[in-house]
Amino acid sequence: MTPFTRALVGLYTARRWAAIGALMALLLVAMPVAHLALPADHPLHLSAFWINLAGKIMCYAMVAIALDLIWGYTGILSLGHGLFFALGGYAHGMYLMRAIGRDGVYQSNLPDFMVFLDWKEYPWYWSFTEHWWYAMLLVVLVPGLLAFVFGYFAFRSRIKGVYFSIITQALTFAAMLLFFRNNLGFGGNNGFTDFKRVLGYTITAPETKTALFMITATALLAALLACRYIVTCKLGRVLAAIRDSESRLMFCGYNPLWFKLFVWTFSAVLCGIAGALYVPQVGIINPSEMSPANSIEAAIWVAVGGRGTLSGAILGAVAVNGAKSWFTNVFPEYWLYALGLVFILVTLFLPRGIVGLLGGRRPS
């Protein structure tokens, strides 16, 4: 075994690996087959709605993992992760908008909203976005860079605890106001929508949707393993030390700045990737993704699942979002009551989340 595979295998126990393998088999084989291969009237046929919903929730689960890494393990609660998610989405959305080509309502080379603004050419920050690889670069770089710069200033002056949470909330709020402006060149209120194709494939085709779904599942697995690696290696112990007693860590001769900055930036990049996967599946990205409410909701996914347990974060995202789509279908007016109660009850009575309830081990 190479050192890499040894490290990989060492991340989880055999039983856990078996569970992960079963889940992946379900996501990567069973669900695509049930959707594509089985005829529509077959009892096991999976409709496009379920593939879409599951894809969406997996994107949220990636955000939850990213948030758990920074909150559950490092003790920094970010209320601005929606911003990184949306930035990743916008970066991919720029490519998707250009891939529409002349099929828009106005049949122009420019997206419809630019025609509407009477713009004659793309602004400079749209250059190269017709290349998919460049958009992918942006998906990683824009959230990463923003998180790095913001985090550097925030952690350097040792802003922590609720102050940090409030400042991140203000950041995403400011960004939302900015993106609402039409002349920013990102579609204002409506954002990007009406995508036609991605890398030449029709975006509404079942095959494309299934492929996106499978890519998301793989990305989620990769994110889980990467985060698991981070929290189980030495770095992870430093992170936990930052969470439990930052000043003591400093007296031991560590400078928490770079550790925090690394995990913060990594977390933001993960969110950006989740956003990039989310946009082609949902078909729209607009500034409301940056609203402070969305980011706080992400925090409750983690709290519901159980902080400091990466699998708990996934579980929480699935549980809350599953409940959300059920409620908004059946009792739309009661969803906010349910969500509000979840916030209160989980913080009061379930500090360790569902994982704690299931009798899992104490979080590291």
Add this chain to the structure above:
Amino acid sequence: MKLLAAVMLAWALLAPRFAAAALDAPTVNRLAAEDTDEKIQAIARIAESAEPQALAVLQALADDVLYVLADGRVAIFAGERMHDAATGVEITPVPESRDAIAINNRVRREINTAIAALKLTAPERAIRLASARELQNSAEPELLPLIKRALEKEADPEIRAILALTEASASLKSGDPAVRLAAVRTLAASDNPGVKLLLSTMLEKTGDGNFNEPDAKVRDEIRAALKEIDARLSKLESVGNLFYGLSLGSVLLLAALGLAITFGLMGIINMAHGELLMIGAYATYSVQQAFKAWLPAHVDWYLAAAVPSAFLAAAAIGMVLERSVIRWLYGRPLETLLATWGISLLLIQTVRTLYGAQNVEVANPGWMSGGIALAGGLVLPWNRIFIIVFAALVLALVWLMLNRTRLGLFVRAVTQNRAMADCLGVPTRRVDTLTFGVGSGIAGLGGVALSQIGNVGPELGQQYIVDSFMVVVLGGVGQLAGTIIAAIGLGEVNKFLEPYAGAVLAKIAVLVFIILFIQKRPQGLFALKGRSAEA
């Protein structure tokens, strides 16, 4: 004999009035003349007579409802009834044969001038004012004598000012450079926004390369006048910005003051604070509706009842929250944040269920509409002034509560050293609940103020939560002075940036500024000194 004397006396008394009320019939009849010049002469005579009936006749002529009858009399025929133009006596039945008096554009112009002149000397102030305003926008040199005459008679200062300005703008078109020079000097002192445009067009060149104003000396005077006006306008703009900044600052202060107590003094992150504002606003709405239903005569004073109701409603909800949820989360600020966010969702949805998702209408009381008009079209609305005064009052009450009451003493004691206060017999648990109640109640008061200047809807609180936290963070924890300075400062900075950057960019600039500011001073403007600072 006596009877005769009485009749004679009555006649003597009434006759001149009849004569005054009636126009000279031959003159009126000349309006029907074929010749335009004769018509114009008649119009001028009628206008000079300044009889009350004159305006009606000329207006009828302008509106094409003046008719000439078969016997040569002229009559006004409007709305199925006919009156003799000269005497005002009704003519019944309406004669079949009648001809409308036609007028051409030249006559029409004369009529308009004459009507304006008549209105300018009308006995009712409102008519004179309206007419003066109308003339101001169409000042022609031929109206000058008329305006001058009106100016001589006019006593009302507001109308006089308008007339003087109109006279000056009309004089600008005069052929005499000296008259124009004098006019420019008069205009330089005016605050009318149109004057600037008027003067600057005089400096422009016409198609053939000449200036609109041929005289170089007058042009220099115009340039000086424009500079003077610009200086005055920018000063005025600063005053306006200062005022609106202060008013925005007061709104922020009212929104953040309660938070400064719950977060600053008690260390509770209350994300439902915005919803307490919203509850205050809805309490105001409910009181308003109650007044409308049961005390419609006193509806203008509903605010007097709304202020205590809003305070009590928000304070009661706040205390229930403290007892039921927040108490169990002391010392765990991040959990408090999430739980209170959950509470805010519950409150929003409850209000939606009770009052509907639409905005409700809270009307300003009558005494709050309008404002103080300053020179130069700057108006300071009463509702904004109310908010500034209200914020100052609330602030004074909070200060008194914290520094002059037993509860305030306890609050400060618990803030400084909870264990020691407990040992000395301070009921810390009850103090917590009461303090949280006071902080929530103040949010309710903020809601009353917000209901007077903006929409009241279930999402009202969400707009203010980020701003209020920014104020508290910027001001520093546990310090009222910091909160005040931060709120007013943010309000002013916002309003002064707005003209350059627009409202949204100004807001973003302020947020970026705060993020940079707490780099330098992580504890806010006024940091607590001593041991509690790092807690």
